[in-house]
């Protein structure tokens with residue numbers, strides 16, 4: 132329903148964006164003291180939202196576009 136969208140907060144800049152307009156992405160968070168440590172103690176996935184400008188800046192759209200091109204150019208077996 133337009134006009135009654137719940138707002139989500141952009142994870143990068145903190146701007147409020149409607150849920151329909153926000154770009155969803157997944158972030159993997161690793162808990163540990165040393166980032167080079169091989170045994171990760173705890174790992175979790177968090178759903179994050181970005182506003183359109185931040186998503187564009189981070190290349191989320193570009194990735195999707197590249198993937199679409201790759202799938203389109205895939206040789207037919």
Ligand SMILES: [Zn+2]
Pocket residue numbers: 141142143144145146181182183184185186
């Ligand atoms: Zn943003």
